[in-house]
Amino acid sequence: MLVAKPILEIRRLHKSFGTLEVLKGIDLAVAQGELVFIIGPSGSGKSTLLRCCNRLEEPTSGSVVVDGTDLTNPKADLNRVRQRIGMVFQSFNLYPHMDALGNVTLALRKVLKKTRAESNDAGMRALERVGLIDKAKAYPNELSGGQQQRVAIARALALEPRILLFDEPTSALDPELVGSVLNVMRQLRESGMTMVVVSHEMGFARAAADRVVFMDAGRILEEGAPEKLFSRPDHARVAEFVARISTHH
Amino acid sequence: MELSALVYSFFNAEVAARYWPDIVSGFIVTTYLGAAVVVAGLAAGLALAMVRTFHFRPLNFLIVVYADALRALPPLVVIIVLFFAFPYVDLAMSAFTATWLALSMVLAAFSEEIFWAGILAVPKGQTEAARSTGMSRLQTLSFVILPQAVRLTIPPLTNRMIAITKNTALGSVVAVHEILYHASSGSSLAGNPTPLTLGALAYLVLFLPVVIASRWVETRFAWKR
Numbered sequence: 356m357l358v359a360k361p362i363l364e365i366r367r368l369h370k371s372f373g374t375l376e377v378l379k380g381i382d383l384a385v386a387q388g389e390l391v392f393i394i395g396p397s398g399s400g401k402s403t404l405l406r407c408c409n410r411l412e413e414p415t416s417g418s419v420v421v422d423g424t425d426l427t428n429p430k431a432d433l434n435r436v437r438q439r440i441g442m443v444f445q446s447f448n449l450y451p452h453m454d455a456l457g458n459v460t461l462a463l464r465k466v467l468k469k470t471r472a473e474s475n476d477a478g479m480r481a482l483e484r485v486g487l488i489d490k491a492k493a494y495p496n497e498l499s500g501g502q503q504q505r506v507a508i509a510r511a512l513a514l515e516p517r518i519l520l521f522d523e524p525t526s527a528l529d530p531e532l533v534g535s536v537l538n539v540m541r542q543l544r545e546s547g548m549t550m551v552v553v554s555h556e557m558g559f560a561r562a563a564a565d566r567v568v569f570m571d572a573g574r575i576l577e578e579g580a581p582e583k584l585f586s587r588p589d590h591a592r593v594a595e596f597v598a599r600i601s602t603h604h
Numbered sequence: 605m606e607l608s609a610l611v612y613s614f615f616n617a618e619v620a621a622r623y624w625p626d627i628v629s630g631f632i633v634t635t636y637l638g639a640a641v642v643v644a645g646l647a648a649g650l651a652l653a654m655v656r657t658f659h660f661r662p663l664n665f666l667i668v669v670y671a672d673a674l675r676a677l678p679p680l681v682v683i684i685v686l687f688f689a690f691p692y693v694d695l696a697m698s699a700f701t702a703t704w705l706a707l708s709m710v711l712a713a714f715s716e717e718i719f720w721a722g723i724l725a726v727p728k729g730q731t732e733a734a735r736s737t738g739m740s741r742l743q744t745l746s747f748v749i750l751p752q753a754v755r756l757t758i759p760p761l762t763n764r765m766i767a768i769t770k771n772t773a774l775g776s777v778v779a780v781h782e783i784l785y786h787a788s789s790g791s792s793l794a795g796n797p798t799p800l801t802l803g804a805l806a807y808l809v810l811f812l813p814v815v816i817a818s819r820w821v822e823t824r825f826a827w828k829r
Contacts, residue, residue, distance in 0.1 A: 411732050438738035448733035452751045462737035465747060507733075514737060 360423075362387050362518050362549045363408060368417035370403055377403045379573035381417070385518070390550045392560040392581070395570035396596060401553040404570070405520050408551065409440045422517045438466060441511025445523040447503040449495040455482060455506045456491040459513045467514070481509040485539050501532030505539055512543075519543065521552040555600055561585060569593045612796075619798040623790040627802045630786035633700075635810060637782060638769035640704050645711025645768065646761070650750075652712060653719035657745055667716065674713035680774045682706035687778045703775035711768045718760045722753035762818035766811065783807060 361384040370378040377400045385391050393401045406412040408419055410426050410433060419426045424436045449458050456478050463474035482488050485505035495503055504524055511519055521540070525533045537559050544550065544563050554560070560567055561581045568578040569588070577590050588594050652667050674682070687702035697705070726749050734744040776785035787803025 409736055411736065434738045434740055436738075437736055440736070442733075442736040444729055444733060446727075446729055448727075448729035450730065450733070450748055450752075452755070461734075461747060462739055465743050466738045510733075510737065 361385055361420075362389075362422055363551065364418075364420040365404075365408070366418045366420075368404070368407060368419065369415045370400070370407060370412060371415045377573055378407070378414075381573075381575060383568065383575065385549060385551055387549055388547045389565045390544050390552065390563055392564040392567045393551065393553045393570060394555065394557075394560070394567060394596070394600075395576075399570040400573045401570050402522055405442075405522050405551060405553050408520055409437050409442055411442075434466065438462070438514050439517045441508075441514060441516035441519040443504070443507050443511055443519065443521045443524050445526050447495070447500070447507045447527070449503055449507055449510075451495050454492050454494050455487065455498070455509075458495070458506055459510045462510070463513055477513050478509075481513040482506070484512060484542070485509045486535075499532055500528045501535040504528065504536045508536075508539055508543075518549040518551065521550065521554065523553055523555075525554060525556055557585065557597070557600055569596070614797055614801045616796050616798040619790075619794045619796045620802055623786070623794065623799040624802055626786040626790055627783060627799065627806050630781060630783035630803070631806045631810065633780065634772050634782040634806075637700065637704055637707075637772045637775065637780065638810075641707040641711060641768060641772065642765050644704070644708040646715050646765075648708065648712035649715025650719050652716040653723060654745060654750075656716075656720055657723060657749075658741065671713040671716050674710050675717070677710075679707060679710050679768075679771050680777065682710060683774055683778060699775065699778040699780045702778060703772065703780050707768055707771055707774075710771075711764065714764050714768070715761060718757045718764065719753065722755075722757035723749055725756050726752045759822045762821060766814055766818065769814070770807070770811065783810075 363383075363385040365381055365383040368378055368381040369376065381400075381404055383391075383404075393404065395401050403412055407414045408421065408426075410419070414427055417427070421436055422439055424431055426433070426436055449455075450461065453461065456475065459481050460471075460474040460478040463469045463477055464471065467474075469477070479488060479491060482491055485508050487502060487505055487509065490498060490502060490506070493502075495506070498506065508519075508524075524540070525536050528536065533556070537556065540550070540552070540559070541563055552560075552564075564581045566578060567581045567584045569576050569584065569590075569592075571592060577584060577588055577593050579588075584593060585597055588597070652671070656664050656667055683703050683706040686697065686706050687699060690696065690702075723745075730748050730752065731744055734748040735741075739747070772780075772782055773784040775782050776788065779785060783803045783806045787799045787806075790799030790802075791797045
């Protein structure tokens with residue numbers, strides 16, 4: 356398979372918390388426009404892997420190259436690289452003291468030093484992409500969980516990132532609100548956004564993912580197209596996990 | 605009961621007429637001193653708490669030692685040390701400066717701890733979200749963490765501000781010409797405690813609005829999620 360230079364390339368990544376080794380040598384490359392799904396039992400290191408991709412967690416060894424910049428290089432301008440890596444969190448993490456537009460535009464104003472007018476324009480476009488243009492003046496506590504998560508996605512999108520990382524974006528949502536967030540993610544996928552998603556939404560993975568990565572005990576046990584991994588995986592461990600998750604959802 | 609004796613001693617119109625201008629001038633000094641202490645103490649406390657978020661160990665150790673020491677010492681001791689001991693190391697200062705500096709240092713110690721607690725109370729996800737958009741540590745602190753932390757700290761801070769500004773009365777020990785100084789020296793000169801009554805009234809006029817305002821501020825800033 357001939358792929359363009361990957362947007363995200365992880366090589367021999369190790370991460371330990373004290374004596375506990377959480378990542379035991381991860382190699383993963385994500386090509387432009389690809390949607391990679393990471394699944395696996397809790398404690399397998401999925402979230403830690405994602406958080407190493409923008410150095411919210413400091414890798415113990417190995418390298419993470421995003422769009423040509425090695426994040427693990429101590430000289431890397433972390434704040435610059437991070438503008439190109441959007442991140443969406445399980446608990447949304449919206450700023451409660453700002454309205455939706457304020458949340459979306461804060462980094463535009465403070466990091467990109469855009470004027471308020473420019474920021475608001477870009478912010479409104481980002482809110483439009485997640486279908487919340489009419490909620491620009493609403494504060495987080497006035498929004499449903501699904502709306503809050505879509506504002507969080509808009510906040511990441513406003514910086515025009517090269518890649519978006521999703522850390523269990525629907526786990527904190529009531530079941531009836533999950534669909535609205537997945538719809539936005541589906542649209543992003545169609546517009547060609549590169550995405551890495553840690554989630555248990557198997558239906559969405561099956562429909563939208565290019566590749567599914569199964570992690571177990573700090574290693575990638577198996578990866579492949581969703582139909583392969585979900586229907587006839589090489590490892591019994593994967594089949595077992597998929598069966599267990601599917602009956603829950 | 606000697607009601608007329610009580611009125612003569614504490615509510616003596618003739619003595620009051622003679623000493624009220626002194627009490628008014630003390631009122632002005634107390635207001636100045638209190639305001640200067642609040643501004644300097646809160647600014648220093650906030651700065652210390654901000655420095656502490658950068659987790660530079662030796663510096664944080666010093667901040668903690670400073671905060672603990674100044675919270676443990678009676679403010680009067682600090683005033684006396686600054687005013688009577690510092691001249692020996694060629695750091696003489698006026699009574700007003702010594703009182704201002706001592707009380708500001710004490711308020712800085714308390715408010716540093718309060719601001720720090722407020723900063724810690726802001727969920728970690730807020731920092732992560734801000735940093736993930738490329739904001740620096742200082743930007744994250746200034747625009748995301750502190751606005752939330754300060755809101756949480758307003759009730760304990762207003763209490764502390766009231767406590768420390770009342771301590772301006774300690775300045776009378778080193779002869780700062782504030783309310784209590786004029787009230788007690790007036791009482792001695794007149795041989796009648798009515799100036800003390802005037803002083804008490806002056807404190808009420810000064811602090812009652814502050815206490816009432818703090819009540820309002822506390823309900824106004826009660827945190828809703």
